[in-house]
Amino acid sequence: MATLPVTPPIGADLTVCDREPIHIPGAIQPHGLLLVADPATLTVIAGAGALEERLAPDWLGRTLSDLLAQDISALLANTMVGLGSTLTAQPLTTATEQFEVALHRGGDRLLVELEPAERDAPWGRGSVLPWLDAAATTFERAGDLQSLCERAAVAFRALTGFDRVMVYRFLDDDAGRVVAEDAAPDTGTFLHHHFPASDIPRQARALYIRNRTRAIPAIDYTPAPLRPIGFEATDLSDVGLRSVSPIHLRYLHNMGVGASASISIVKDGLLWGLIACHNAAPRRLSPATRSAAAMLASGLARQIRAKEEADTYRERLRLRAAEDSLLPRIATSGSLRKAVDALSNELCQMFRSDGFALVQGPAVACHGIHPGSFDIQELARWVRARGTSDLFATHELAQHVPEAADYSDRASGLLALPLVDDGAVLLWFRAEQVEEVEWAGNPHKAVDLKPGEILSPRASFESWVETVRGRARHWTLEEIEAAHRLRRALHDIHQTQRLRTLNTELQRTLADKDALLQQKDVLMKEVDHRVQNSLQLVSAFLSLQSKAANDPTVRAHLSEAQARLSAVALVHRRLYRDDQIQTVDLARYLEELVGDMKASLGADWAQLIRLDLAPVLMPTDRAINLGLVTTELLINATKYAYGGAAGPIAISLEQHRNRLRLIVADDGRGKTGDGAGFGSRMMTAMMSRLSGTIDHVDNQPGLRVIVTAPIEDRPS
Known part of the structure; x- marks a missing residue:
């Protein structure tokens, strides 16, 4: 039987880990068996492992139902097996051992895993549910995230029985840190150690989300290849027996690990961390235990989310309370500069900064630990020059402003808030936080490659301390x-x-x-x-x-x-009498004007003059002209309509949109004279100023004089 090498070929470059196709290793770990079948006919077309010795000498070409002693077609008919899903069949008992059976979809093929069944489960002979419920209760009682991780390490060690169980959390830069650990006496510790991002390649992280558990019972195994030839590229992403990357096996060997297991902590669809299990001697983790571990990890992820959300809620409450306290005082301070002078300490406390500055024109107001005034002005100028009014936040200021390295001890962190209204810039500073990061080995020597040597992971995991400068606490x-x-x-x-x-x-x-x-x-x-x-x-x-x-x-x-x-x-x-002197109600004006004339004309005329005036608001100077025209018309009517005797006269005023019409009518003799007198000439002049017309119409009997004019002056 052919074997796979446990180390990559000579001449591999340093990025081989990120490009290694670990989902198609072409082999499995030898403690189990793998069958590859045609999903249409359920005929076995390939396999891996000691199938002849442990299952059947003539396994190739037989159907799954025949080999597994159960109706697989009926099982598949009731449950669809899709990519990324697993279907558990009835256990298979042979003459020498019992197997747990799991079915997966691998591309256009059906994959069947057979793993030796577990004899004694950690939770005893009963159901696993009470054990999981008790573990979940201990998680719920944890007061904070750190306590939760510590309890998780104890629970997973009790479940798996491994020598050392670590809760490994991924950081923002994809590096990892061991935040909690439970280990057997005389076992080395990796607690608080950091591991570089290169230790877990990108494609491995993707598989950790797809496959929540991974077990390596022994690191010094000989891989069992897929047979016959031609099936090496079969996708084994969902197969727990999938052979491990040779580089990872060498990595575990260099750590002094004999067996390993990992359980993914997936929160909101993202890989939050891992439960990493190490054992000095080979140790197998059965499918049932792995399933229980995955369920427990799901409960842990929910508790992690709850603890993080609680921390976030408390932080938001604190910030809201600070805003509610500061903003009313800023609003009543009169100016931003006065507010800053009075509230600088509270502004620092709100964002937990070490210093604060306001830059407004050439003036700089500072508080706490901060750079010099010239450097602050330069920072404000740099913030404005970014061409955006959005705020800027960094915990490594020198990465953006190289000159800031000169004062990193006072301002390695910067939160800048440009204000568009008055051109001011608010700056919060966080001083450098010198940090000693304890690595599991030198992260800068994650891969040692000398001429003529093969690519291999670093050999040393001894504690290596790195002093990190130029960084502040994250915003x-x-x-x-x-x-x-x-x-x-x-x-x-x-x-x-x-x-x-x-x-x-x-x-x-x-x-x-x-x-x-x-x-x-x-x-x-x-x-x-x-x-x-x-x-x-x-x-x-x-x-x-x-x-x-x-x-x-x-x-x-x-x-x-x-x-x-x-x-x-x-x-x-x-x-x-009126407050409004620019305009006058023409109806009221004419009514008073005619009233005065009635008094002068006598009682005989007064009782015969009738008015029907609609209110028309118009400029005062135009009203004067119309008053003169009305006076002249009324005088003419009293003089000529009835030969000097008293007779009925009707005066009416109408408005038609932006024009008015004034009518003076009598029942007398009709039109007399040739219109050449002084009164006629005066009315002609008045009408010219009003841009209006005057018409004389037969009233049958008498005369009807119609004056039409715009209410307002026409624009010139």
Whole structure:
């Protein structure tokens, strides 16, 4: 029988581990058996292991149902076996031993594993469930994550019986650290030791997620290849008997390990860590024990998630409480600089930083442990020059700003918060945290390769201590989230303060405007008073002149002039009474104007003049012109419509969208005169200023005068 080499070929390069196709080793570990069958016919087409001696001399070409002494087709009909899934069949008993039977899908083939059954389980002859329940209860009672991992190491050692069981956690850089360990007396320890990422290649990590348990009963075995030739590339990803990488076997040999097992800790679909088991002598882990270990690891992963979520929740509560305390005081401080001066200590405590600085223009305000002012200004300039307003966080500042290596003892960690509103930058600093990392062997010599030698893993796992400088504590995701919230809150505070300032300025402007309006009102009243006096004086002169005139025609002209003057005086009286001086209600104005004229015309005319006026708001200067036109039309109607006698006159006002229509109608003689008199010329001038028209229509009987004009001035 051919054997596989336990070391890779000469001349392999240093990345062979990451590229090694460990899922198709072409062989299995010899303590079990493997059958490869056609899924359509269930005929065995290949196999591996001592099949002739332990199963049947004529195994090749027989059906699985025949070899395994059970109806495999019925089993497959009731349960679908897909990629990554395992189906357990009934145990197989031969003349010499009993096998556990498991079926997998490997590409387009059906794979059947046969492993020797376990005689004495760690949990006794009963069910495994009570044992698992008791172990899970101890996990639930752990007070924190470290205590949980320590209890897990004890539980898994009791389950597997190995000399040393370690809880191995993956770190952010894919390196690993042993966070808990339970070992037999006189067994070496790897507790707190770090292992480089190269110790577990990428494709191995992927298989650890797909296959939650992996056992190597003895590291010095001779692999059992797949037979006949041509099946070496069969995908054995889901096969627990899959032969181990020769490099990994050499790795275990160099650690002084005789047997090994691993159980994956998968949290939220990601590989959180491993339960790594080592034994000095060969030791087998049965399928039943591996299944129990996988169930226990699932419970452990749930408890790890619960503990981490609890820590995250407590951290978020702490940060929220700090925000609730700081933000109201920042909002009432008046300025960001005053807030920083008063609250620097609280700002440091919020993000657990060693120092803090505010850079606002050329000014720098510092607190705690921090670089010099010039270096802080340079850092702020670098943060702004990144071309993004997003915050920046690092625990290795010198990796981004090489000059920061000069002050790494004061600022190896940086959390920078640029504020767009006023160009300020908030900077939190974390001092260098010198760390002595204890490695299981020198990580920088993970692979030793000399000319003419084959590739092999490092030979020494003696404790090797490395001093790490230039690093600070990591900024947590919760702290970065809190920094984002703080920036949004500072933006809102800035906007609120700006609105408050603008509102104050607006109130001041309004107060100034009110004062100016009051002054204007006083001035307008004074002007109106003087205009009224002047108009009254002129009206008195006209009245005296009219009484003194002997010529009836002159007396009539003077009376008309006095009426026109009354129309102008009425507008000024309304301006004196109203707060709004730019516009006037034309209906009210005409009503008062006609009322004054009724008083002057006498009771006979007053009871015959009817008004139907719709409210029309229009500029005051245009209302004056329309008042003069109305006065003139009413005077003409009283003079000519009824030959000097009293008769009915109707005055109406209508609004049609942006235009008005004023109608003065009588039931008298109709149109008289040629329109060449002073009154007619004055109305023509007024209508020209109003951009309107005046039409004379037969009222049947009498005359109907229609004045149409825009309510507001037309734009020039």
